[in-house]
Amino acid sequence: MPQPVLWHIEISHFNEKARWALAHKRVEHERRAPTPGAHMVVALWLTRGRHKTFPLLQLDGQAIADSTAIIAALERRFPEPPLYPEDPAERRRALELEEFFDEELGAHMRLLAFHEATKDPAIVERFTVDLLPRALADLGPVRAGATRFFSTFTGLRYGVKSDRRAELARAKILAAVDRLESELGSGDYLVGDRFTVADLTAASLLGPLVRPPEGPSLPPAPEGFERFRAPLKERPGYKWVEEMFRKHRKPAGASDEVAVDAEVPAG
Numbered sequence: 001m002p003q004p005v006l007w008h009i010e011i012s013h014f015n016e017k018a019r020w021a022l023a024h025k026r027v028e029h030e031r032r033a034p035t036p037g038a039h040m041v042v043a044l045w046l047t048r049g050r051h052k053t054f055p056l057l058q059l060d061g062q063a064i065a066d067s068t069a070i071i072a073a074l075e076r077r078f079p080e081p082p083l084y085p086e087d088p089a090e091r092r093r094a095l096e097l098e099e100f101f102d103e104e105l106g107a108h109m110r111l112l113a114f115h116e117a118t119k120d121p122a123i124v125e126r127f128t129v130d131l132l133p134r135a136l137a138d139l140g141p142v143r144a145g146a147t148r149f150f151s152t153f154t155g156l157r158y159g160v161k162s163d164r165r166a167e168l169a170r171a172k173i174l175a176a177v178d179r180l181e182s183e184l185g186s187g188d189y190l191v192g193d194r195f196t197v198a199d200l201t202a203a204s205l206l207g208p209l210v211r212p213p214e215g216p217s218l219p220p221a222p223e224g225f226e227r228f229r230a231p232l233k234e235r236p237g238y239k240w241v242e243e244m245f246r247k248h249r250k251p252a253g254a255s256d257e258v259a260v261d262a263e264v265p266a267g
């Protein structure tokens, strides 16, 4: 069987979920990172038009989109070490928490980060340049075009310019931190006494807020985002995310990072 291939976006927290699951299970794999924007064409191509988001995992001849489906497939194919609890009631709860953080936190975190970033041209440029292939990033007109593309794309696709949506995103992130802390109580983990998919999901999706060193490398936080996160640093939920990354985010088992530009893959 060929090695699994993870198609991903380096800075993205939904993508970090899939990378973390692969690392946890020590699955050797290859990684490919097309330029964001172009990634939607790749996703549509690989899934025959069914999905347009990354992460996407090619595993045993199948193209699996969505971080939740990817973790489910990895759990079946590489059961050890498990991310799902064995006990059926605990498993249900872990999957419910995964869904809660996916639906109620993930997109809001992205929206707020982009909302604050698009107010700061220097950060947008730095961010865009990090995403471009090296040879292109050095060309002034390409940088300028890509920076404009980033602002337009995130504005149209995610509505990041809206102050009302940003306000909702702040409320949703705070509600997710509240829920995290109340679910944890005095325990170390969300479900039972072991690290599960629930912990992995909450920690990955809060990653952009906490910016732990073990997580993806991110451009400097925009000023508005920094103002939002600063008072949260003393919260138990924030410290818990730091601890999850420190204890459980093993380095990648990726054998290879293959830079892929806008080309559509074969197969």
Ligand SMILES: N[C@@H](CCC(=O)N[C@@H](CS)C(=O)NCC(=O)O)C(=O)O
Pocket: 009, 012, 013, 014, 015, 040, 052, 053, 054, 055, 065, 066, 067, 068, 102, 110, 157
């Ligand atoms: N629920 C999906 C969300 C993934 C997602 O939103 N990925 C973004 C990057 S962070 C993407 O590919 N966006 C393209 C689009 O929304 O069309 C998952 O868990 O994988």
